[in-house]
Amino acid sequence: MAECDAMNEQMPLLLTESLGREERERAHQHIENCAACAAEWKAYRATWSELGELPEVEVPARVKEQFLSTIGASRDSKVIPMRSRLAPGPRPSALPRWFAQAAAVVILVGGSYYAGNRTAPLRVLPSPATIQSVEQTPYSIAETRVLNASAISPNIEGRPNIQNVQFVDADASDNQIGVSFDVTSRVTVTGAPTDKSLVRLLSYVLERDNSTSPSRSNAIDWVRRTYSDPNHADPEIADALAKVLRNDTHEGVRIRAVETLKDMSPASSGTRDALIDALKNDPNPAVRIKALEALSNLAKAGTALDAKTIDTLRAKASQDDENPYVRVKAAELLSEIP
């Protein structure tokens, strides 16, 4: 009986093949000759086998993105909601330049984590430290911050000099988007496209009179993808695009803006006026053609075109020195108006 008890304790070892050869032989011999232990062994094996019914789960892809972005190993820095951060570490002397930029992360997960800070202006909050720094670290992510959307006010105070804007939609199905930028630190804002804080932030990104920013075209492309969904329609975004259309000195940017406006509905009167002004005054015929297409979409969507618009269309259709395509488009649109 004592031998059976000892045998029992060895069974897990037998299962994991962790017994030496001699012990293993002895165990199997006992099991073969002892009905009680044989039953026990059968139950052990059934248990061990049933444990194998637990399937492997897949690691969500965002975990890798977060990891690589945290250590700065991914240049496109796909920052998405993260719940944990490293504690500040000492700053090393030779950091890669793009990592030496102070970085912060603003998170809009719609949760209550920073709910107490709802009215705070856009600013970088210290992130909760989760591990202690116990030695010289090879790099510092002290400036990487996590902020909740509810921690920042929709009203952006002052004119923060935001740079290197990037956009994130890690999971298209979760109604969460992200905007990443450098201020005095790296910031990523994520949240629903309809979140007012995000709308204002995006409008600000679009409106900033910094036409040399390489991110402007990306910004517009991205806004287009996100906000052409009628569920996300927002007049402030349209107004911001209208301003881009009026003011940007880069025709590529203006074309993107007008294309985006074309896809957005419903249009405000500000949008319509911007389209008409573009049609009248934009030096680039491609922009003027797109403006006509956008106006045509408005008409099809049921927006009544006022007398001023119709006058402009007539003038365009008959303007001798206008681009022929613009004239044809204007005439077409006029013929579509009831």
Next chain:
Amino acid sequence: MNHLSDQELMKIVQAGDYAPASEIYDRYSGRIYNFAFRFLKNAEAAEDATQEVFVRMIKYASQFQGDAKLSTWLFSITANWCRDYLRKSDNKAKEAEDVLLSLPASSEYSPERDLERRESELRVKRALGALTAEQREAILLSRYQGLSYAEIALIAGCSEGAVKTRVFRAMETLKKALTADVGGGGRWLNATR
């Protein structure tokens, strides 16, 4: 990069070049995540754990001994993180009560087979959930990660004898939980289809 050994990759990291981070992540993230997920019974926490483990791997790369197994070292970091997590009493409440079942939606499974698997899976999850954290840690590393008792002892910070006891007690409990209703509800339903 994928032809280099773990040790060679870690040497590069130790020299301050994080280029191998992605490769190392690909090698071990699945095991780390699954272990953390089963240990903590919480998918979100397991995500945090996985990310933190690899960040710590980079951060504390200098502490990795070239002659050690990287898997053992990574599981040590993971187990530490998980134990810290469980120690915070408010995290206990976050345990996902059920059922993040992620079976492959493969056509080879009939609905009945699928049901059987799900029942089995649920029973295993409940049974594992009933273990103490120490026992669960030991059985997860032994059964699912195939680690030796010596490795588990390093990871759990205890003696091999203690690991042996933990696995034994865990198996006793699991055996009772998993073999108790053989012939009962779920099996009966499946047997009569």
